[in-house]
Amino acid sequence: MSAAHRIIEEEGLQGLTMRRLAREVGATPMALYHHVHDKDELLRLLLDDYAAGVPRPGPPGDSAGPGEHVVAAAIAMRDALAGVPWIVEVLRADDLMSVHALWYPETIIDAAVRAGLAPEAAVDLYRIIWHYTAGEITARAAAARQREGGGPTYRSQVFANLDAAELPRLAELGERWEELTARDTYDKGVRAIVRGLVEAPPPGARP
Amino acid sequence: MSAAHRIIEEEGLQGLTMRRLAREVGATPMALYHHVHDKDELLRLLLDDYAAGVPRPGPPGDSAGPGEHVVAAAIAMRDALAGVPWIVEVLRADDLMSVHALWYPETIIDAAVRAGLAPEAAVDLYRIIWHYTAGEITARAAAARQREGGGPTYRSQVFANLDAAELPRLAELGERWEELTARDTYDKGVRAIVRGLVEAPPPGARP
DNA sequence: ACCTGAACACCGTTCAAGT
DNA sequence: ACCTGAACACCGTTCAAGT
Numbered sequence: 486m487s488a489a490h491r492i493i494e495e496e497g498l499q500g501l502t503m504r505r506l507a508r509e510v511g512a513t514p515m516a517l518y519h520h521v522h523d524k525d526e527l528l529r530l531l532l533d534d535y536a537a538g539v540p541r542p543g544p545p546g547d548s549a550g551p552g553e554h555v556v557a558a559a560i561a562m563r564d565a566l567a568g569v570p571w572i573v574e575v576l577r578a579d580d581l582m583s584v585h586a587l588w589y590p591e592t593i594i595d596a597a598v599r600a601g602l603a604p605e606a607a608v609d610l611y612r613i614i615w616h617y618t619a620g621e622i623t624a625r626a627a628a629a630r631q632r633e634g635g636g637p638t639y640r641s642q643v644f645a646n647l648d649a650a651e652l653p654r655l656a657e658l659g660e661r662w663e664e665l666t667a668r669d670t671y672d673k674g675v676r677a678i679v680r681g682l683v684e685a686p687p688p689g690a691r692p
Numbered sequence: 693m694s695a696a697h698r699i700i701e702e703e704g705l706q707g708l709t710m711r712r713l714a715r716e717v718g719a720t721p722m723a724l725y726h727h728v729h730d731k732d733e734l735l736r737l738l739l740d741d742y743a744a745g746v747p748r749p750g751p752p753g754d755s756a757g758p759g760e761h762v763v764a765a766a767i768a769m770r771d772a773l774a775g776v777p778w779i780v781e782v783l784r785a786d787d788l789m790s791v792h793a794l795w796y797p798e799t800i801i802d803a804a805v806r807a808g809l810a811p812e813a814a815v816d817l818y819r820i821i822w823h824y825t826a827g828e829i830t831a832r833a834a835a836a837r838q839r840e841g842g843g844p845t846y847r848s849q850v851f852a853n854l855d856a857a858e859l860p861r862l863a864e865l866g867e868r869w870e871e872l873t874a875r876d877t878y879d880k881g882v883r884a885i886v887r888g889l890v891e892a893p894p895p896g897a898r899p
Numbered sequence: 900a901c902c903t904g905a906a907c908a909c910c911g912t913t914c915a916a917g918t
Numbered sequence: 919a920c921c922t923g924a925a926c927a928c929c930g931t932t933c934a935a936g937t
Contacts, residue, residue, distance in 0.1 A: 503930060514930080516902055524930070529846070584850055587859055594861045604865065608872045613881035617820070620827025639736070643791055652794055654801045658811065665815045674820035677888030678881070685892040687883065710911060721911080723921055731911070 489531055497630075498571035503527075528575045529583075535572065536585035539565045551600030552679040558592040559614050559675040563622065565589075570626030573619050590615075600683050610682050614675060621671050628667075696738055704837075705778035710734075735782045736790075742779065743792035746772045758807030759886045765799040766821050766882045770829065772796075777833030780826050797822075807890050817889050821882060828878050835874075 488509045492501045503524055507514040521527045545557045566572055576583075590611050597607035631638060641663065649656035658665065681687075695716045699708045710731055714721040728734045752764045773779055783790075797818050804814035838845060848870065856863035865872070888894075 502928085504928080513903055515904085515932090518931075519901055584853075587850075587854075587862060591859045591862050594865075598861065604861075605872060607861075608865065608869075609875070609877045609880060612873060612877055613824070613884065616827035616831055616881065617824040618827070619831065620823035620825065623830070624823055624826065643794075646791075647794075652798045654805065654811075654814075655794060655798050658801075658815065662815075665812060666819060668816070670816045670819055673816060673889075673894075674823065674885070676894065677820065677885050679888070680892055680894070681884030681887035682880075685887055687880075687887070709909085711909080720922055722913090722923085725912075726920055 486530065486534055489527065490534075493531075493571050498574055532572060532575055533583045533585065535569060536583035539585070541588050550684070551596060552683045554596035555593050555600070555610070555614075555679050555683065556672075556675050558589060558596065559618065559679075560672060562589040562593075562614075563618050563671055566618070566622050567625070570622050573622050573626075597683060602683065606682070610678070613678055613682070617674055617678065618671075621674070693737065693741055696734065697741075700738075700778050705781055739779060739782055740790045740792065742776060743790035746792070748795050757891070758803060759890045761803035762800050762807070762817070762821075762886050762890065763879075763882050765796060765803065766825065766886075767879060769796040769800075769821075770825050770878055773825070773829050774832070777829050780829050780833075804890060809890065813889070817885070820885055820889070824881055824885065825878075828881070 489501060489506055492505060492509060503517055504514045506527075507517055517527070521530065540561075542557065542561045545553050549557075593611045593614060594604075594607045597610050598604060602610065644655070644659070644662055647656040647659075655662070696708055696713055699712060699716060710724055711721045713734075714724055724734070728737065747768075749764065749768045752760050756764075800818045800821060801811075801814045804817050805811060809817065851862070851866070851869055854863040854866075862869070
């Protein structure tokens with residue numbers, strides 16, 4: 486298990502192969518199949534292993550509005566995943582599916598219901614936050630990989646040749662694009678979602 | 693090119709291999725390397741190819757608020773990608789990076805600026821929408837794959853054994869989870885983001 | 900119960916050689 | 919310019935055999 490973690494840490498998820506892991510622990514590839522049924526099971530075990538060790542922050546102070554509880558849980562979820570973006574690739578399913586990770590949806594849904602949302606609306610809020618979080622983490626991980634790869638990106642090449650007549654806003658942004666898109670806007674995004682669904686909900690959502 | 697599209701359509705992105713494509717067009721794997729430098733270039737060509745054919749919807753009616761323009765462009769972007777989730781895997785980078793796809797950020801940023809946002813805030817809005825969109829599409833594609841795979845999901849197994857003391861909200865939701873998370877909440881999400889950033893922006897964002 | 904060896908059906912890519 | 923054959927260094931997984 487720890488050998489598998491080490492490999493992922495150093496070489497990414499695609500670096501973890503059954504054969505590579507076997508080499509790492511000094512055994513034949515086939516020996517692994519005596520402990521897990523297939524590679525998917527190995528990944529699920531890895532996920533559970535990590536999730537069990539993740540910290541669960543307490544709720545924010547009483548002075549915070551009900552929406553702040555949702556925001557705090559979302560940020561905690563992002564922080565827990567930011568260092569291990571491979572997890573997002575593993576749980577390609579809809580939701581965080583280690584029992585140990587269910588604390589996040591539980592907390593977000595609970596805070597949303599306390600804030601006055603119907604259970605259905607609270608689930609929607611959680612899923613919207615999850616999709617946003619998964620997308621943000623994947624994008625950040627990819628950007629980091631590309632940055633360390635060095636060399637000119639395909640993006641910068643495209644941006645250098647923009648047609649100002651057809652894409653005026655982007656052309657105007659020009660070389661600032663790189664700098665602007667490097668900023669961490671996760672918090673801003675969750676707060677917007679919470680503002681839009683809890684604090685300034687759509688008409689008719691709160692009878 | 694069309695052979696590659698056909699393979700992806702039928703067997704997913706991981707079904708597209710250089711050797712498989714070569715077999716499809718009746719050539720040696722090595723013949724392909726005379727037309728593309730490596731597999732990444734093939735994927736980039738595939739992306740451009742698709743992006744060039746995507747429709748660009750006109751703006752919504754004049755009666756619509758400024759935020760509606762952003763929402764409409766986001767929904768168009770989602771619709772354009774929903775049928776081809778493999779694209780999201782290919783552009784693992786931060787942004788839609790075919791010249792033909794830049795229409796989406798251009799339109800969203802333009803609408804945001806017209807709505808009164810500063811250029812920086814407009815870029816933030818676009819990126820938040822993009823992360824949300826990428827996450828939603830990936831999750832939906834994964835869910836669809838799992839549904840057609842049939843068989844009991846790991847998720848349903850976890851949900852069946854929930855500890856009601858530790859996770860009361862989720863336990864209460866119980867078997868409704870499957871049904872609730874199957875709903876399409878994309879529009880609700882974008883509208884929330886737009887409401888939170890354009891129509892009810894954070895304090896101090898609009899001097 | 901736990902492990903190995905050999906094999907099967909795959910990958911992306913390089914290199915030298917052919918027309 | 920365009921293609922092939924053979925090779926290299928890999929994959930996940932099965933099956934029969936060993937202790």
